[in-house]
Amino acid sequence: MTRLASDHTASPLIFELGQDGRANRYIDEGGPLTDFLPKDALRADLPLPDNTELDVVRHFTRLSQRTFGIDVGFYPLGSCTMKYNPRVNDAVASLPGMRDLHPYAPDELAQGALQVMYELERTFCSLFGMAAFSLNPSAGAHAELAALLIAKAYFKDRGQMHRDKVIVPDTAHGTNPASASMCGFKVISLKSDERGRVSVEELKKVLGDDTAVCMMTNPNTLGLFEDHIQEITKAVHDVGGLMYYDGANANALMGNARPGDMGFDLMHLNTHKTFTIPHGGGGAGHGPVGVAAHLVEFLPTPYVRARKKPDADAGASPSDQMEFHLDFDLPKSIGPMRSFWCNFAHAVRALAYIYANGAEGLTKVSQLAVLNANYIRVKVGEFLETPYDEICRHEFVASAQDLKKETGVRALDIAKALLDRGFMAPTMYFPLIVPECLMIEPTETESKETLDTFIAALREIVDTAKSDPESILAAPQNTVVGRLDETRAARQPDLRWYPA
């Protein structure tokens, strides 16, 4: 059948589509390049395709139709907080006054942008119990790096360069040890206890005057609240170390408990998780780094400063009575983490989300996220092993270990069978301490009906695994391609198209 490529059928590479002579006229050209630059400064050819706008629009539309996003369906991806991304956030980030502002616009002509940054920073400080935040880092891992550089600068300032150990629980995100390495720290992995928590006894064994930082996330990646957190932070502080809070799981406690109150000295947020910034297929993210009072002077540059306007209208909102500037002059700062001040468009989105909720709303958000996770946990526990059978926070882990023994169906196969049923797969094989792990985080924006359908799909997969395991092992069948040959991809890397 002769068929026009459309809908879910594959689109050729953009490089295979083009034809010379199909250029779009977007701007007027300025004349031959050789009129302006010596020939030896110019490249001889530019092997890129010319396409009509219609062909480009169809191409990328087709690519979008072959991509799963939150807007397509339920995304129960543990530790990633795939909640609904409100469209109004994008709308206000796209206002010309936001979109077209150059990073070198003078402070006086960028007061609205600075006000957004200021309001966001102040809100984060209150919500998480920190003295100050820098909005500078570009993502969670980038903020971890910033935080560890702050710790390093702090110890250097105090003449304690010998502190070179970073303690990381075995449930931690992979970025934690990787970030520590980038600061020259040695990583000590800490084994969790049988309750899935950091053991205070084990921790004390590795603490000493070489301890720099202990990195934790609370709740941890098993979705469990570290209930001995106060003893942990005290033990680390007693040996002169700093406590770092990995904010990847902040959606579990926002507005209900604060890292600052638990004794954390440093933290980061993933605003692309907790504060509804769209993940965009893997970024751009945004990773504010927060610190307690003794670390403020080491924050990355620049920092937004506010002062009361001399002619302030007393009736205006508190921030409308202020004027702002970017402060680059922080002698003890670790320096900037990125080219320009922050992922500003994301700061706009995060603040818009905070306006949509207020304090009360944000508190409710995390409660409902925890409600959704526990509801799934209890129901899934009826047919899959849930190794930590207690109240969880925003996420929980299930294990397909028993199912695998019984049927040969692994966590990976369950994930692929979920794809067939229109769901994104949960996070798999993480945290590393749970065999055949499925890590499920529903977020608060999913309805009970969606959760019930998900639970029913998962039950159906487990039942089918027992009666007809082959059909699960063959999943996915309803997707545009089947399982990929990843070994081939790694052994014979094909990372680009080459011109003929």
Place this chain on the structure above:
Amino acid sequence: MYTPHTERDIAQMLAAIGVPSLEKLVEVPDAVRLREKLDVVPALPEFGIVKRFEHFAKKNTGASCISFLGAGAYRHYAPPAIAALAMRGEFLTAYTPYQAEVSQGYLQAIYEWQTYICLLTGLDIANASVYDGATALAEAAIMALNANGRKKVLVSRAIHPNYRAVLKTYCDGLEVEIDELPVAKDGTTDLSDLAARLASKQYACVAIQSPNFFGNVDTPGNAAQAAIKQSGTVLIGVVAEAISLAALQTPASWGADIAAGEAQSFGVALAYGGPYAGFIASSKDHMRRIPGRLVGKTLDVHGNEAFVLTLQAREQHIRRERATSNICTNQAHCALIATIYLALMGKTGLRDVCSANLARSRELATRVSSLEGCTLQFDAPFFNEIVVNVHRPAREVLAKLQQRGVLGGIDLGRYYPEYSDCILMAATELTSSADIETLCSALEGIVNVQSFDKAQDDKISV
């Protein structure tokens, strides 16, 4: 709140869990309980949010001024088709495409991005993006440090000062020293003692930006390239104005082993500094040291061609503390925007943008340098930025221009004390002759009046 829960839902779910209340569900030990009243902005309905942000946007008056600001962030024309495509929810709300079977579209787009970056830089491979130009340089330096085990890096002082500052932040962590190559009189990197400095084989890499921070084409000649190669030093080519890649000799052609740059110019909004998209491309030799995501083409179980994230053994989620970088999130959506931009523009469109930038910036250079009291600081060939010496503190001149509604450029004294009388000005295809005339007539008034003032001051001080 964007939450769908009815009271009935909550009651039913709590009952299923066996917990009496939501508060009980999120309870923490009393010692760490929240005791303070939260100080958060007030909740607003959506209409109120729009009003509030329109209020903020209105205060950003700099967004609508006549502007000659560049310096690593450029105003270029972005066809509306970009936003129409990139803002599709499937792209916008996808996670990193770990589940390849339901992410083929995004994976293909990243594969196309990787290809575009290779074709533009002339190098073999490119990653799926990094945070921005500055972090691209830092990550490229780490690749070089890992490649030859040396402990110092050498960078041109004509590289964007912010990129060098970020490199320093990273190098402080790694305890790596940075040395700098000075700027020559013509506004390019002074490479006169390069061979001597490299002979000791102490530098993991040498980084040079072209067009450099001053807008000048700045590429090492054959002798410098040979010295770099002979000493086993990795040459990093830095590109802050990606549009230039469509016109100038590729980094590969001037000997770069790694290209590190910023793709903001490819349709990504200025947005007061971010998000943008950094890129890293390299020769094949560095394939297993490149940081971040890589998309590869492979086959599925049915033998169909398909795309997948690959060579993940380099990455933090597999290798943890032994990873090539801690990078996890990249800038996929900005890279997608850039890919759509490049597809729409094509070879012809990009050449048009380049020639328009060259033409407008030359018109700017000619007009400004014809003013009394304004001279061009450098005479090297340039792309779309120039350095204008106003023979007066640039800061003061820019402040006066600002009063006349013109953002005249960047005070170079901010980063280079020796150039405190100089302004870095950019002109792109969006700069009109009328903009240039407005700038020049404002500048004329300021610089002339000031030359007069200066003469008076000099007399008094004598």
